[in-house]
Amino acid sequence: MKSKRRSKVIAPLLFGLAILILWQIASERAWIGFWVLPSPKDVVNVFIQQPQLIWTHLKPTLYASLVGLLIAFVLGIICAILMHGFAWFKNMIYPYLVISQTIPIIAIAPLLVLWFGFGIASKVFTVTLVCFFPISLGFFDGLRQVPAEQIQLLKSMGASKLTTYRLLMIPAALPSLFTGLKLAATYSVMGAVFGEYLGGNAGLGIYMTRATKSFQTAHVFAVIITISVLSMALFGIVALLDRLFLGWNYRKQAEYEDLA
Numbered sequence: 001m002k003s004k005r006r007s008k009v010i011a012p013l014l015f016g017l018a019i020l021i022l023w024q025i026a027s028e029r030a031w032i033g034f035w036v037l038p039s040p041k042d043v044v045n046v047f048i049q050q051p052q053l054i055w056t057h058l059k060p061t062l063y064a065s066l067v068g069l070l071i072a073f074v075l076g077i078i079c080a081i082l083m084h085g086f087a088w089f090k091n092m093i094y095p096y097l098v099i100s101q102t103i104p105i106i107a108i109a110p111l112l113v114l115w116f117g118f119g120i121a122s123k124v125f126t127v128t129l130v131c132f133f134p135i136s137l138g139f140f141d142g143l144r145q146v147p148a149e150q151i152q153l154l155k156s157m158g159a160s161k162l163t164t165y166r167l168l169m170i171p172a173a174l175p176s177l178f179t180g181l182k183l184a185a186t187y188s189v190m191g192a193v194f195g196e197y198l199g200g201n202a203g204l205g206i207y208m209t210r211a212t213k214s215f216q217t218a219h220v221f222a223v224i225i226t227i228s229v230l231s232m233a234l235f236g237i238v239a240l241l242d243r244l245f246l247g248w249n250y251r252k253q254a255e256y257e258d259l260a
Contacts (some may be wrong), residue, residue, distance in 0.1 A: 038218035046222040054226060057207040062230065064192040064203070065121060068127025069184060069234075075128070076135030076180070081165070083136075084143040101133055105191075109198055118200050126195035131184035138180020141172030178242040185234040189227055 027039030083090040116122035123210035196205025
């Protein structure tokens, strides 16, 4: 088991190191122009020489991501419970949830500017719109997968609908909720960066746009790395909360893997 775990870590690290070495060699020998593909050293120098600039643009992106994710989390849970508890509500709202995912954000970008302006509100709304669907649908599917026999058992013992949700259905649906929340955590940064393309004064999306227009490709790569690290950090936080609250679920999965 330990050798398998080590291979899962070592293999991607070696592959990534090989890519970096080839990338540096290609840049030093000018096989590719620096304005097209800067060397890894140039990208690292951006972080070393201008950390304050990156931090200045990182803060509004992180703020929009967290606020939008929190709003999507609350609204997604409420919507999922209402869809599960009331068939008429599900029949009314579910088709629109699906339709909302077929509309590209860029198509409604002019409306976002008209409704919210170029401030932080348009970025938060974009993040909420992107994150709401995976959270709501994931939690709703988790509620639907609770065995009917267990629900009937609690009802036969005199449990009310609210008690059934509190003691059985919500705890049983938490793994599905965290799965949707992990997806939403990574989408949140993407949504914030896209919202910043609409305009504003600061943000990683605005920083990337300015760097692209001035052909500062090293800065563009630095922003891409920052976005990736931020997305993975939010994903890691959610995954850590998942393990803290649902340790029993991971122990069960480990038992199944050992048997397999």
